[in-house]
Amino acid sequence: MYIEKRNVIIAAALVLLVGGFFLFSPKKSIAPEDVATTTDSGKDTQIIDPSTSDVVAPPVTAPKTTTATSKPSAPKPAAPSVPQTGKMYKEFVQPTGFSNTGALGLLNTDAFTLGQFVGKRVILLNFWTTSASNALRAFPYLNAWQIKYKDKGLLIVSIHTPRFTYEHSKSTVDAALYTHNVIHPVVHDNNYGTWNAYGNSVWPHQYLIDINGRVVYDHVGEGGYQAEELKIQELLAARAQKLGLPQESYTPYATPKDAVLVDLSRLKSPETYLGSARNGTLGNGTPYRDGSQDLVYPATFLGNAPYLSKSWSFAKEYARNLVADAGLHYEYDAKIVQAVLNAQQLTRVKVLRDGVPLTTENAGKDIRFEKGDSYFYVSGVRIYEIVNDKAGYGAHALELLIENSGLEVYTITFG
The missing domain is CATH 3.40.30.10 (Glutaredoxin)
Incomplete structure (x- = not known):
């Protein structure tokens, strides 16, 4: 009888002890950062209001925060660098x-x-x-x-x-x-x-x-x-x-149909200036001198030098003939002969090559033919094409006979 009574007392004590433990244990509080969170997928979770236990939609204007460390997305590969040269x-x-x-x-x-x-x-x-x-x-x-x-x-x-x-x-x-x-x-x-x-x-x-x-x-x-x-x-x-653009494929190189082909390895005559600022190759007369000079052709001519006859006036950029029937002689080695010319009035220039008129086989696009003569007119400043030889490159003597005064010769160019 005593033993049974003792067992009842012990059982009651255990019940009181366990009940007190659950009754007085502290409750976990909800931290503010636990109220609104985002998952790793970026979708909003529901918000639980601890006072009402109602589901509250996330405020539209409230900024999202996250307490979890999300897995970083794989970084995009950097664009390959282009060498920094030049x-x-x-x-x-x-x-x-x-x-x-x-x-x-x-x-x-x-x-x-x-x-x-x-x-x-x-x-x-x-x-x-x-x-x-x-x-x-x-x-x-x-x-x-x-x-x-x-x-x-x-x-x-x-x-x-x-x-x-x-x-x-x-x-x-x-x-x-x-x-x-x-x-x-x-x-x-x-x-x-x-x-x-x-x-x-x-x-x-x-x-x-x-x-x-x-x-x-x-x-x-x-x-x-x-x-x-x-x-x-x-x-x-x-x-x-x-x-980061796709690579292109291109058609092979091709010479344009309207290109003027020049063989630089066969071109032997350089561009030549007549104005006093740059006329260091002047064949007769005094180079680099402004003003007028009376000039006479020599007995022989050197290549790649301009020779003038009669009276000419030299300015910095050009030489101008002062009298009619003045001449210009040039020994050249090229296929194409052009000149930058100007005249205040329509000026006729007769052309001889190697002592004879040009032909349709060697005349430039500005050349005309009349009564056995080859000539061109100058009116306004531009490039005039005098010779374009279908036979190709070669050494020749060019002579221009200027019928009027006032022709301005800037440069003679070759191709």
């Missing part, structure tokens, strides 16, 4: 005008800068002048590249830096652009600001600027077009790689 490009310096900028969709030409295209396109800069035949012969290639690559990331910009005063006229430049079907933008550089910024010294001169804005290629003079196009393709591939 000097940085130079911006246009005090441009004096623009042509063809409508192709860029610019309403205000003052907004046209190279900087707005660096990092977006590969840029080809072409320094030229309307009076340089070799610079004009580059346009068929530039026009072909404009069509072929303008939608692939290439921007072509020609910088017109004039070498003669008459070329400061925008209408003169625009007329040349129209004649040569040029549709890419042109910057007028009458003050030589951009020319000097690039340390330029010749026409034509082309620079390629990569996607990083660095000058990575330049080419002086005409020729080398196939190598230049391959470089363009290389830079466009690097651009596509950096911008």
Whole structure:
């Protein structure tokens, strides 16, 4: 009896002990950060209000927070870097005008800068002048590249830096652009600001600027077009790689149908200036001297030098005959002969080569024929083509007989 009573007391004590433990144990509090959370999937969880136990929609304007460390998403691979080589490009310096900028969709030409295209396109800069035949012969290639690559990331910009005063006229430049079907933008550089910024010294001169804005290629003079196009393709591939664009495939290099082909290895005569600022090759008379000189042909002539007859006046940019029937003699070795000429009145110039008139087989496009004579008329300043020999290159003696006074001769050029 005693044992049973003791067991009842022990059982009651255990019940009291366990009940007290559950009664007085502390309750877990809900921290504010446990109220609104986001899952790793980014979806909102329901919010439990501890006072009501109702499901509360997350406030629309309340910012989301997370207390859990979510698994970081895999980082996107960085774009492959393009080698940082070459000097940085130079911006246009005090441009004096623009042509063809409508192709860029610019309403205000003052907004046209190279900087707005660096990092977006590969840029080809072409320094030229309307009076340089070799610079004009580059346009068929530039026009072909404009069509072929303008939608692939290439921007072509020609910088017109004039070498003669008459070329400061925008209408003169625009007329040349129209004649040569040029549709890419042109910057007028009458003050030589951009020319000097690039340390330029010749026409034509082309620079390629990569996607990083660095000058990575330049080419002086005409020729080398196939190598230049391959470089363009290389830079466009690097651009596509950096911008994460698909690589393009291009048609092989092809000479444009309207290109004038010049074999530089066979061209032996250089461009020759008549103005006193640059006429160091003058065959007779005193070079580098302004003013008038009375000149007589010598008994023999040296090659690649201009010889003049009768009275001429020398200005910095040109020589002008002061009397009718003055002459110009030049021993050359080339296929094409051209000259930059001007006359205030219509002036007839008779042409002899090796002592006889030209023929349809060797005459330039400005030559006319009448009564056995070959001649051309000069009216206005431009390049006149005198000889274009279908037989090719060779050494010849050219003589111009100027029937009126007042013909201005700037340069004689060859191709």
